[in-house]
Amino acid sequence: MKLRSLLLAAAGFAIGITGITETDRAYADELFFPVFVYRTGPYAPSGEPIANGFRDYYALLNKRDGGIEGLKVKTEECETKYNTKVGVECYEKLKNKHGGALLVNPYSTGLTYQLIPKAAVDNIPIISMGYGRTAAADGRVFKWVFNFPATYWSQASAFVNYVGDQEGGMANLKGKHIAHVHHNSAYGKEANPTLDTLSKKFGFKLTKLAVDHPGQEQKATWLQIRRKKPDWVFMSGWGVMNQVAIKEAATIGFPMDRFVGNWWSGSDADVVPAGDNSIGYKSTAMHSAGVKAKVMQDIIKHVYGGDKAAAKTNKVGEVLYNRGVYNAALATEAVRDAVKKSGGKKPNGDQVRAALESFTVDKDRLAKLGMSGFANPVSVSCRNHEGAAPGVFIQQWDGKQWKVKGDFVPAMSDVVRPMVEKAAAAYAKENNIKPRGC
Amino acid sequence: MEVLNTFFIAPVLDMADSPIFLLEVIIGGLMAGVMYSLVALGFVLIYKASGVFNYAQGAMVLFAALTLVGLLDNHVPLILAIILTMIVMVGVAFLIERYMLRHLVNQAQIILFMATIGLNFVFEGAGQIAWGSNVKKLDVGIPENSFEVGGVLINSFDLFAAVTAAVLVGVLAIFFQKTSVGRALRAVADDHQAALSVGIPLKTIWIIVWSVSGFVALVAGIMWGGKAGVQFSLVLIALKALPVLILGGFESVPGAIIGGLLIGVFEKVSEVYWGPAFGGAIEGWFAYMAALVFLMFRPQGLFGEKIIERV
Numbered sequence: 001m002k003l004r005s006l007l008l009a010a011a012g013f014a015i016g017i018t019g020i021t022e023t024d025r026a027y028a029d030e031l032f033f034p035v036f037v038y039r040t041g042p043y044a045p046s047g048e049p050i051a052n053g054f055r056d057y058y059a060l061l062n063k064r065d066g067g068i069e070g071l072k073v074k075t076e077e078c079e080t081k082y083n084t085k086v087g088v089e090c091y092e093k094l095k096n097k098h099g100g101a102l103l104v105n106p107y108s109t110g111l112t113y114q115l116i117p118k119a120a121v122d123n124i125p126i127i128s129m130g131y132g133r134t135a136a137a138d139g140r141v142f143k144w145v146f147n148f149p150a151t152y153w154s155q156a157s158a159f160v161n162y163v164g165d166q167e168g169g170m171a172n173l174k175g176k177h178i179a180h181v182h183h184n185s186a187y188g189k190e191a192n193p194t195l196d197t198l199s200k201k202f203g204f205k206l207t208k209l210a211v212d213h214p215g216q217e218q219k220a221t222w223l224q225i226r227r228k229k230p231d232w233v234f235m236s237g238w239g240v241m242n243q244v245a246i247k248e249a250a251t252i253g254f255p256m257d258r259f260v261g262n263w264w265s266g267s268d269a270d271v272v273p274a275g276d277n278s279i280g281y282k283s284t285a286m287h288s289a290g291v292k293a294k295v296m297q298d299i300i301k302h303v304y305g306g307d308k309a310a311a312k313t314n315k316v317g318e319v320l321y322n323r324g325v326y327n328a329a330l331a332t333e334a335v336r337d338a339v340k341k342s343g344g345k346k347p348n349g350d351q352v353r354a355a356l357e358s359f360t361v362d363k364d365r366l367a368k369l370g371m372s373g374f375a376n377p378v379s380v381s382c383r384n385h386e387g388a389a390p391g392v393f394i395q396q397w398d399g400k401q402w403k404v405k406g407d408f409v410p411a412m413s414d415v416v417r418p419m420v421e422k423a424a425a426a427y428a429k430e431n432n433i434k435p436r437g438c
Numbered sequence: 439m440e441v442l443n444t445f446f447i448a449p450v451l452d453m454a455d456s457p458i459f460l461l462e463v464i465i466g467g468l469m470a471g472v473m474y475s476l477v478a479l480g481f482v483l484i485y486k487a488s489g490v491f492n493y494a495q496g497a498m499v500l501f502a503a504l505t506l507v508g509l510l511d512n513h514v515p516l517i518l519a520i521i522l523t524m525i526v527m528v529g530v531a532f533l534i535e536r537y538m539l540r541h542l543v544n545q546a547q548i549i550l551f552m553a554t555i556g557l558n559f560v561f562e563g564a565g566q567i568a569w570g571s572n573v574k575k576l577d578v579g580i581p582e583n584s585f586e587v588g589g590v591l592i593n594s595f596d597l598f599a600a601v602t603a604a605v606l607v608g609v610l611a612i613f614f615q616k617t618s619v620g621r622a623l624r625a626v627a628d629d630h631q632a633a634l635s636v637g638i639p640l641k642t643i644w645i646i647v648w649s650v651s652g653f654v655a656l657v658a659g660i661m662w663g664g665k666a667g668v669q670f671s672l673v674l675i676a677l678k679a680l681p682v683l684i685l686g687g688f689e690s691v692p693g694a695i696i697g698g699l700l701i702g703v704f705e706k707v708s709e710v711y712w713g714p715a716f717g718g719a720i721e722g723w724f725a726y727m728a729a730l731v732f733l734m735f736r737p738q739g740l741f742g743e744k745i746i747e748r749v
Contacts, residue, residue, distance in 0.1 A: 042671040044571035184719035210718030220709035240671040269573040273667030
């Protein structure tokens, strides 16, 4: 009996070991990218184009290039419904699949906050591109989180920079009035500390108006705008809040070219309900819209077989579709660097993180990616996970499409960076983290 | 002293400082309230006829609006699209009676309520599968321009919604009070079995009331969809109707209107004058707080039937 048990145990152990070895071998030439999506629920109009952008870019890599550096790209979508709790479940479900996730893009500020402590334990880098925790830009404290090409705070400072430019110089901001209409959530409030600081620095009056979730009814907010008559309105909205705000702004006759959303308030879906009334509305942007960029043409050619109608149905060229493509491209390039550094072998999470800390996408590399003029160069370091020269483009809706207006608007890093480092130091103290020396 | 100033003196002084603006806020609140009432009416109808709180009412609004806008996008003329949508909603009412309500006759209210939760997900899923999740512009020709009357800004769309709600309430009040079907509906709400025993056709009555509720959902969908685009978040407007129902009473059509108007005004006045003291975005919270306080003193609502139970 004893011998039989021993033999069974030995056989089981052998099968287990063989299984593990076979599993590792099976995934050795696959690079796994989990994709958190929200194709259903109240935020689906924003989630769907982003998800399509990711899906199509990864498909392009496999079809056009045979993957990344010879290794096939493997993806799996998980539906989060933009619900933080469901998002955490998605993370837990996918983190060890297909040989392990190389990185994650949470696509939700709330979810990013939840994953920050988990990622450090699981050794999975988080890319929260233009969202998430602003303080994570300090890589000395947030080793596993990357929020290039700009944080909410940099974005808000770039907006003020833009307003200063439009008013004929920063000195002319004195006495002006800016209203910040924001979603009443951690995300919506992110820009407030920066705007407060800049209000004191430049002498403009700041009015903060919070809008309750989901933002279908905003009469009280816009009646206050009508009464207070701000010179500019900056909006940090999401989902239906954006659409209603643009419509209400039109109702009270607020000039659209002085109404600027952040880059989560400037999608194609946001301007639909107001129709022609939304012409002139502006938003910040981290990349251009449309299908002019070579990468978009490649997607139409290789993924849709040249079928432009099918591409349009799948939202190719829409702002948030392009956001998904841009995000997938940068994530891919970081993994490419890691693969190269590991001698063409599949890297682990730590190797991808190391690659992200010396990640540079200059103009030449953007051109190679088919993204010339599509976005600004990015240069990330161990200390600065936001990138060296954050800023925004300003895009404007002309009734048919979003068009980038003017040059890249730099953030006021001299103001924002000390705030980031202060917030990161407070987080480090609170969580007993010893900042790295870099 | 500072607290006194922030919460009591400053808001009152602010109101006195600009009475025209106060009037504008109140009118804005009334207009918003009308929109809430349109949703609340659908709840009231179902509750009056079956004694059940229809959790799926918001999803019905979405489904009706998606169907209408889907037909319009396929170049169906407006009037025909509205008629076809109504036919779809009647068909839906028939299916609900056949496959859900018929099996739940004389069951406890909580069972019916749970069934409507399931129904909510069916509507959400079916609507999105059939018509997608894109934001769709709904333009049925309602004017959207704004104009000033004595310095007060009035929006034509809001005015149109107010008139629509008034007409709808009038028609529904006559329907419930003056027609035999209306009386039968009230009898069914009181007691399913007793209504059946006196020859009231329960199945037909339920199909009628769910159809009328579908029609109200369509009207609400047109108004809310015209305002914010037709999209999934229309489901969430049901949340706006809850305090209205608590205030107005679950079985009163006029109560849904008065409750809506009161909640609308409470919300806007509180947000504009007391919002800054709380950091803003208090209107949703304030509406529920007002309903909760009201619930303590008059649980049946302003126009609801007084609850008398034999012991």
